[in-house]
Amino acid sequence: MSEQVNLNAIARLVPEGSRVLDLGCGDGALLDYLQKNRQCTGYGVEIDDQNIQACIQRGVNVIQLNLDEGLAMFADQSFDVVLQIDTLQHLRNAEVMLRETVRVGQTGILAFPNFAHWPNRMSILTGRMPVTKRLPYQWYDTPNIRVGTYADFAQLAAKNNLNIVDSFGLQEGEEVRMWPNLMAGTAVFKLQRSR
Amino acid sequence: MSMSQETRGMWLGLLGVAIFAVTLPMTRLATGTVDAPQLSPWFVTWGRAALAGLLSIAYLLITRALDYFDPARTLGGNLTAALAKATCKFLLVSFTTDWRFSPARSREMVRALLDNKRDVSYAEIDAPHGHDAFLLDDARYMHVVRSYFDNIAQALASGASA
Numbered sequence: 001m002s003e004q005v006n007l008n009a010i011a012r013l014v015p016e017g018s019r020v021l022d023l024g025c026g027d028g029a030l031l032d033y034l035q036k037n038r039q040c041t042g043y044g045v046e047i048d049d050q051n052i053q054a055c056i057q058r059g060v061n062v063i064q065l066n067l068d069e070g071l072a073m074f075a076d077q078s079f080d081v082v083l084q085i086d087t088l089q090h091l092r093n094a095e096v097m098l099r100e101t102v103r104v105g106q107t108g109i110l111a112f113p114n115f116a117h118w119p120n121r122m123s124i125l126t127g128r129m130p131v132t133k134r135l136p137y138q139w140y141d142t143p144n145i146r147v148g149t150y151a152d153f154a155q156l157a158a159k160n161n162l163n164i165v166d167s168f169g170l171q172e173g174e175e176v177r178m179w180p181n182l183m184a185g186t187a188v189f190k191l192q193r194s195r
Numbered sequence: 196m197s198m199s200q201e202t203r204g205m206w207l208g209l210l211g212v213a214i215f216a217v218t219l220p221m222t223r224l225a226t227g228t229v230d231a232p233q234l235s236p237w238f239v240t241w242g243r244a245a246l247a248g249l250l251s252i253a254y255l256l257i258t259r260a261l262d263y264f265d266p267a268r269t270l271g272g273n274l275t276a277a278l279a280k281a282t283c284k285f286l287l288v289s290f291t292t293d294w295r296f297s298p299a300r301s302r303e304m305v306r307a308l309l310d311n312k313r314d315v316s317y318a319e320i321d322a323p324h325g326h327d328a329f330l331l332d333d334a335r336y337m338h339v340v341r342s343y344f345d346n347i348a349q350a351l352a353s354g355a356s357a
Contacts, residue, residue, distance in 0.1 A: 019312075043309070049335045052318050056286075057342040063305060064319045073306045 005173025006111075006186060007033065010085060013109050013166075013190060014038060018080040021045065021104060023067060023097070024087030028055035035060070042079065068092050071100040079105040088112045089144040099160055102193045107165065114169060114180070114187040116149035121182075134185040150180050150187035157191060166190040218243070274307040284314040286343045288336060290328035291321045316343070 007030050014020060016038045022031050025044025028051070034040035044062040046052055055062035065073065068091065082105030084097070089112050091097050101108040113134050114120075123130035129139040137144065148156075150169060157164055169176035169184020176184040198206075222243070227233030267277040285308055289301035298319050308315040318339045322328040329336070 041312075043315075049318075049320070053335070053338050053342060056316055056318075056339055056346075059346045061314055061316050063315070063317045065317075073302060073309065075310060078309070 006170050007085075009170055009173050009175065010083075010109065010111055010188065011038065013188075014040060014081050014083075016040070018042075019078075020081045020083060021074065021079040022083040022085070023071075023101065024084065024090065025051070025055065025060070025062065026086075027051050028058045028060035028062060030083070030085060031055075031060045032058050067097060070096065071104055074104040076103055077106055080107065081105055082108050084108065084110045084112075086112060089146045089148075091146065094146050095156065095160070098156065098162070102162060102191055106192065108162075108191040109188070110153075110191065111170065111186055111188045112148070112153070113144070114150045114184055115147045116151065116181045117185045118182050119185075132185070150184070153187055153189060157189065161194045163192045163194045164189060165192055274303060275310040278304070278307045278313070279311055281308075281311070281313065285316070286340070287315065287317045288329075288339060289317075289319050290324070290326075290336075291319060292323055292325045293328060295326040 011030065011033055014034055018034075018038070018040045020031065020034060020040045020042035022028075022042065022044045025031055025046055028044050031040075031042065031044050034042075042061065044055055044060055045065050045067065046055065046062055047064065047066050049064075052062055052064050063073070067087070070093070082101045084101055088094050088097070088110055098108075098110075101110070115130075115135075117132075117134070119132055120130035120135065123132075131138060135142075135144070150167075154164065154167065167180070167187070167189045169180030170186040170188055171184045180187065222239060225234050225239050226236050265272075267274045270276045285304075287301050287305055289296065289298040291298060301317065301319070305315055305317045318335070320328070320333060320335050320339075322331075322333055322336075324331055
C-alpha cells in the first residue's frame with residue numbers, strides 16, 4: 001500500500017515507543033516513519049532483494065526471510081506490535097501467519113485490500129474481475145493469491161479465537177467505520193490473542 | 196595474486212613432489228652405506244612416519260580451530276548469552292548455497308541477536324556459487340554492504356553516534 005495517507009493512518013495505530021516487527025515491510029517506508037516520528041524500534045521482514053537493499057539504504061533493520069517458512073526465528077510475545085500491511089494477500093499460509101503474528105506480538109495490526117469494496121462488486125456484477133487503483137492487476141498477472149473481504153477476515157479471526165480490538169475500513173487515508181465492507185478499499189484489523 | 200587458482204595449485208603440487216623426491220637421497224644419507232652404516236633403518240623409518248604424523252595433526256588442529264569455533268562453548272551452547280555482551284550494530288549476509296557457513300548458522304546468530312534486542316540486518320543472497328560466492332562480484336551482496344557502510348559514513352560525518 002504505497003499511498004502515504006493510508007500509511008499514516010496505520011502508523012497512528014502503533015503506540016509511541018513500541019517495539020515493532022513489520023512482516024512484508026517492502027522498502028521500509030512505514031518502519032522508517034515509525035522510528036522517526038513515533039520513537040519506535042524494530043525490524044522489517046522481507047523476501048525481495050530490491051526491498052532488502054532499500055531498507056538497508058534507509059537504515060531500517062531488515063531480515064531476509066520467506067514468510068511461507070514461518071516465524072520460528074522470533075520468540076513468543078517478543079514484540080509490542082506485529083504489522084502485516086498488504087502482506088496477507090501474498091501468503092500461502094495466511095492462516096498460520098495470522099496465528100504467528102499474535103504469537104510473536106502482543107498486538108497484531110493487519111491491513112489488506114477489501115475485495116468487497118463497492119467498485120469491485122460493480123465490476124463483478126458486469127462479469128469482469130476488478131482492476132482498480134487499489135487492485136491494479138489483471139486477473140492473469142496478479143501477485144495477490146488470497147482475495148478476501150473485510151467480513152471474511154472477521155470470520156477467520158473468530159475461527160482462530162482472536163480478539164478484534166479495533167477494526168475499520170480505510171479509504172483515501174480516512175477511517176471508514178460505517179459499512180466498511182462496502183465502503184472501503186482497505187480493511188484494517190487490530191488483534192490480540194484471547195486470554 | 197595475478198596467478199589463477201589453477202596455476203597456483205599446479206605449482207604447489209610440483210613443489211610437493213620435488214620436496215618428497217628429496218627425501219629419498221636424504222634417507223640414504225641418514226642410513227649410510229653397508230660399509231659405513233649411520234642410523235638404524237628402523238629408527239629412520241619410524242622417525243619419518245612420526246614426524247609426518249605430528250605435522251598432519253598440527254595442521255588439522257589449526258584448520259579445525261576455525262571450523263569448530265563455537266562462541267557459546269563455555270555457555271552450554273547458549274548463543275544468546277554469548278552475544279549478550281555485544282552492543283554494536285550487526286549486518287549478516289549469507290549465500291544460499293554456502294555449504295561451509297550455511298544460512299542456517301547465520302539465522303541462529305540473527306535469532307540470538309534478536310533475543311538480545313540488538314540492531315541487526317540480515318540478507319540471504321540466492322547465489323549458486325557455493326562457499327566461494329562471497330569472492331564474486333554479486334551485485335546484491337555488493338549493494339547491501341555498500342549501503343550499510345554508506346550509512347555508517349554518513350552517521351560519522353554528521354557527528355551522530357553510529
